[in-house]
Amino acid sequence: MKEFDYIILGGGCAGLSLAYELEIYNKLKDKTLAIIEPREEYIRDKTWSFWKVSSHNFEDCVKKSWALFNVKNRYGKEIKHYINEYPYQAIDSGLFYKKVLNTLKKNKNISFFKNTNDINLNKSFIFNSFLNIKKFKDDKKNYWQHFLGLEIETKKKLGYWLGNNEYNTNEFTLMDFDTVPNIVKRLSEINFMYVLPIDEHKVFLETTWISKGGVPEDGFKYAPYSYQILEQLRRWSIIDNPFLGSDEEVDDRIDKLMKGEGSEKFKINYREQGAIPLFHPEYKRIKNQINIGSVGGMTRLSTGYTFLNIQEHSNYIMKNIDNISEAKIFEQNKKYLFFDKIFMKVLEKHPEKMPEIFFNIFSGFSKSIIKFLSNKSNIVEDLSIILKMPKWTFIKGLFK
Numbered sequence: 001m002k003e004f005d006y007i008i009l010g011g012g013c014a015g016l017s018l019a020y021e022l023e024i025y026n027k028l029k030d031k032t033l034a035i036i037e038p039r040e041e042y043i044r045d046k047t048w049s050f051w052k053v054s055s056h057n058f059e060d061c062v063k064k065s066w067a068l069f070n071v072k073n074r075y076g077k078e079i080k081h082y083i084n085e086y087p088y089q090a091i092d093s094g095l096f097y098k099k100v101l102n103t104l105k106k107n108k109n110i111s112f113f114k115n116t117n118d119i120n121l122n123k124s125f126i127f128n129s130f131l132n133i134k135k136f137k138d139d140k141k142n143y144w145q146h147f148l149g150l151e152i153e154t155k156k157k158l159g160y161w162l163g164n165n166e167y168n169t170n171e172f173t174l175m176d177f178d179t180v181p182n183i184v185k186r187l188s189e190i191n192f193m194y195v196l197p198i199d200e201h202k203v204f205l206e207t208t209w210i211s212k213g214g215v216p217e218d219g220f221k222y223a224p225y226s227y228q229i230l231e232q233l234r235r236w237s238i239i240d241n242p243f244l245g246s247d248e249e250v251d252d253r254i255d256k257l258m259k260g261e262g263s264e265k266f267k268i269n270y271r272e273q274g275a276i277p278l279f280h281p282e283y284k285r286i287k288n289q290i291n292i293g294s295v296g297g298m299t300r301l302s303t304g305y306t307f308l309n310i311q312e313h314s315n316y317i318m319k320n321i322d323n324i325s326e327a328k329i330f331e332q333n334k335k336y337l338f339f340d341k342i343f344m345k346v347l348e349k350h351p352e353k354m355p356e357i358f359f360n361i362f363s364g365f366s367k368s369i370i371k372f373l374s375n376k377s378n379i380v381e382d383l384s385i386i387l388k389m390p391k392w393t394f395i396k397g398l399f400k
Ligand SMILES: Cc1cc2nc3c(=O)[nH]c(=O)nc-3n(C[C@H](O)[C@H](O)[C@H](O)COP(=O)(O)OP(=O)(O)OC[C@H]3O[C@@H](n4cnc5c(N)ncnc54)[C@H](O)[C@@H]3O)c2cc1C
Pocket: 009, 010, 011, 012, 013, 014, 015, 037, 038, 039, 045, 046, 047, 048, 049, 050, 129, 130, 131, 132, 272, 273, 274, 275, 276, 292, 293, 294, 295, 304, 305, 306, 307, 308, 310
């Protein structure tokens, strides 16, 4: 049985961020670390985006950043925010994995394993990011944010389809509630489009849903993700209406389009699909073990943002590593945990109100909103957001 000073269970975002932080601050010079990760190969599988409210180690993995964004409500009303101080950054996970692994592989004290079969887990301090919860598709109890994102490349410039004034590569759409065709409009599920323009030919389109487990079924093969994506392309006139004809014809057409076939006008460069748990998995303090990443409660439940919290947690562990078994458990500031708890109760009770509640959050000052959503707001900024919420709905949320 092999023994190590530290073991990281899960070489994903949190596990690798932590290992990298320990390595660059020389905490692994005379300590051994094992990283346990079952995946066969590291490829780009996620785009981690966030407002850069604090520094991080992965500036060189940023695919693109934006200072301007908009939010659109169900009726097409739009709010724009410009904020240079806190750019919105999108990290390419492929670049992240490459950078971190290249660095870690140079240190002989760091070893990689696919499982824990030959490792003595009892002699080490363990940082755990293994998920031990019901999978998204089987979970009818908890809320998840789930999505399908496609990077689409068009032959002609996107400005040609959308009008040069409409398509601005420097402005992204955080939430567009006005893109759902009636066929999938249901009040108990919250859904919106997230649109990141990459350059004049490339755009990342993500259909995002908040619901309890399982992709909602509509009786169509690819519904509802494909409907929202294809409807967006139809509105932009990149494709004709794909939903006309017999069920078989429609299924066949959708099947092809979602694979990037069946149209000369665009192709699909990259696809990501996933689900973020909008609940914090139960955290039992175990001696010599700390949970990190999603399992460690690093997700902001009202937004799904996790990446920067993971970086802060890694930094905290690095600073306390010499006395880690005695260190206080790192958690998000209690005021955000409290707000999000009420927010999730309101979401459960009044899903139909959520698009307007999200929209209202964005009706204030850019800086306050971003700091509030990124766990960095002061009391005045907190109040400026909270006062925009429907008061009775939230007060009732306190008691139920
Ligand atoms: C597609 C996607 C996009 C996201 N986009 C954003 C974003 O834009 N901004 C943001 O802030 N957050 C985002 N998130 C949320 C969050 O930042 C990511 O989920 C992040 O990867 C969480 O890091 P983690 O280390 O906890 O989990 P992971 O990165 O998933 O790493 C966990 C690792 O452990 C392994 N593992 C897990 N469970 C087990 C097990 N039981 N047995 C063996 N191995 C196991 C997995 O193979 C994985 O490599 C996104 C999440 C997803 C899924």
